[in-house]
Amino acid sequence: MMWLLGLGLVVTLATVECLYRAALSKVPAFPPRPERISVPPLHARLRWASFEGSAPQQVEAVWPWTLVHVLADMLVFKPGHSLWMPHGYRLADEVAGEWGFQCEDAGGRRLKVFERIALAIWLTRHWSAEELLAFEAEHTDLGHRVVGMRAGAKVLLGNEWARLDAVGIALLLAVADAPGRRRDPWCFPDGIRTRRDWILKRMRETGVLSPEETDTALRTPLALALRPSEWEPCPIPGQQPSE
Incomplete structure (x- = not known):
């Protein structure tokens, strides 16, 4: 009986790996590895914590047995509990999604669901x-053709990315997470501030910020730079923005 169970496990793991390789073979192109890794340490800590909580900043490679573990956890998942995921997978999925959009913008096709998972x-x-964080930071769309955290820090806050404090970084992340034209913090300050404050509270929960630092940050205004004059006007109040 035990050998049958063992054989079944081996077959399951082999099948999962074959499915992964089949989906991966259909990915039209792979993202280039970042040449320079120069993400400010504070940004790396905040972004990693927003995806992985207080987990160590280290990627856990996903293998067939890891996938079986995730599937088993999904079967017994209870509302109110966080679904277990290998450390780094959520960030890797974000990078895969961003790469899929880049492929589509370049005239290719969008990655299908299983292709994105495989990537x-x-x-x-x-x-x-460090490579995942660098790629995500360099290619994040902040709206109005502002791409990347380095450019976003200059346009939105009039500052260098490396000089931003937790409040400034949280604002950039809030803009990145907003949908469509709601990424514009001048047009939709309330929504951006709500998201920024949620990120700051998340930083407190994961131990990145102390309660005192968080309270001070939450009282800080958005402190935006001047809105670029070439940008299209904000929507008229009551008008539904395009997404």
Whole structure:
């Protein structure tokens, strides 16, 4: 009986790996590995914590047995509990999604669901946390053709990315997470501030910020730079913005 159970496990793991490789083979192109890793330490800590909580800043490679563990956890998932995921997978999935949009913008096709999952798994096996953070920070769309945190810090806050404090970084992350034209913090300050404050509270929960630092940050205004004059006007109040 035991050998049958063992054989069944081996077959299951082999099948999962074959499905992964089949989906990966259909990915039209792979993202280039970042050449320079220069993410400010504070940004890396905040962004990692927003995806992984207080987990160590280290990617856990996803293998067939890891996937079986995730599937088993999904079967017994209870509302109110966080679904277990290998450390770094959520960030890898974000990078895979951003790469899929870039492929589509370049005239290719959008990655299908299983292709995106397969690419995220591949990234956990081949990229470090620093590389994932660098790629995500460099390619994040902040709206109005502002791409990347370095450019976003200058346009939105009139400052250098490396000089931002937790409040400034949280604001950039809030803009990045907002949908469509709601990324514009001048047009939709309430929504951006709500999201920024949620991120700051998340930083407190994960131990990145102390309660005192969080309270001070929450009282800080958005402190935006001047809105670029070439941008299209904000929507008229009551008008539904395009997403």
